[in-house]
Amino acid sequence: NVQTPIHERPPARLGQIGLRAKSVILVGSGKGGVGKSTVAASIALTLSRLGAKVGLMDADVYGPSIPHLLGLEGRPAISEAKKIEPIRLSREGITGQMPVMSMGFLVEPDQAVIWRGPMLHGSITQFLKDTDWGELDYLVIDMPPGTGDVALTLSQNVPITGAVVVCTPQEVALLDAIKAISMFKKVNIPIAGMVENMSGFSCPDCGKTYDIFGRGGARDKAEELGVPYLGGLPIDITLREAGDAGKLAEVVNQDARARDPFEKVVRAL
């Protein structure tokens, strides 16, 4: 619970695999394209700006977009202790250097990942277990959309603090989000709450707000399902441009219009 200052919280029980993190937060969605990776990265960046030691793991092995959003590249080295050295993000506003691990660092950008179930299971546990995460307050994990395999693998390996489910306000997207929630519940992962992304567009020129995909649907659904509603993020051109240009860290930590909605979400966690 972020209302209690991070450093005053007792350390959570360590994962069976030796991960040293007080909290593990999953970010999932029912389908792709709703802004899950943007939200996952931004939650990690915001927690870091607020003073926490944060790691970011991209478990969306089929469509790893975290490296691109953060403008990170490189090949993880193997340390003497046979650990995978994550790529470290160092930007203004970030506490220390944020370790980031993604399949995107291991395959060429235009190479498709065509692994099947057991290999997927292996890569996820390896990311968790063999990466030199150091000691973390939070490990934020960007989940692949939909499927339950990765959630199941994770729940069997580490105690998960909670899953954040990202959706857009449309009815179809909400139905997918409900499926994602029930999938997490099925593998005993607690729901940290719902985030409504692309919740209205406030026009920078005229100041009027347009509800392009509707608005408020996630809040109503969250209430109906008895899960917390963590807040909404408007459609923000700056955010899209930042993601495309690999400058999400700069924008989320510095531009007040992008920063404030994420801070609200993190404080509601």
Ligand code: ADP
């Ligand atoms: P997912 O992980 O769900 O597939 P992404 O985070 O990759 O989605 O986002 C998909 C696209 O939408 C990206 O181009 C991203 O920059 C953009 N995007 C996400 N959230 C917003 C937002 N609130 N405003 C504007 N663009 C957004």
